[in-house]
Amino acid sequence: MKCPICKHGETKPGLTTVTLERGGMAVVFRGVPGEVCDNCGxxxxxxxxxxxxxxxxxxxxxxxxxxxxxxxxxxA
Structure with missing residues (x-):
């Protein structure tokens, strides 16, 4: 799909890192599947x-x- 953020790139399946923070806690997840824009990331x-x-x-x-x-x- 066309990236709705940069409007130039195309998204492709990939793995990313996601950081979630709340109230002094931080959890970093590696290897999270998603659609990644090849232009802006x-x-x-x-x-x-x-x-x-x-x-x-x-x-x-x-x-x-x-x-x-x-x-x-x-x-999980």
């Missing part, structure tokens, strides 16, 4: 990936994590 994630990211971040927060770097697990 903006990444778009589908609903299932977004839900999994948020669920895993909530689990980390509940465990008292302050800083965590982890590999994304789609089925």
């Amino acid at each position: 903006e990444t778009f994630h589908d609903e299932a990936v977004t839900a999994a990211l948020l669920r895993q971040a909530e689990e980390a927060a509940a465990a008292g994590v302050e800083v965590d770097i982890r590999r994304f697990a789609a089925a």
Whole structure:
């Protein structure tokens, strides 16, 4: 698809790093699948990936994590 951010690039499947921060906690997910713009690098994630990211971040927060770097697990 045409990138809605830069309006010049095309998005292609790829893996990215996503950092989520809240209230002094930071969780970094590596290897997150998404559509990545070949021009500006903006990444778009589908609903299932977004839900999994948020669920895993909530689990980390509940465990008292302050800083965590982890590999994304789609089925977690």
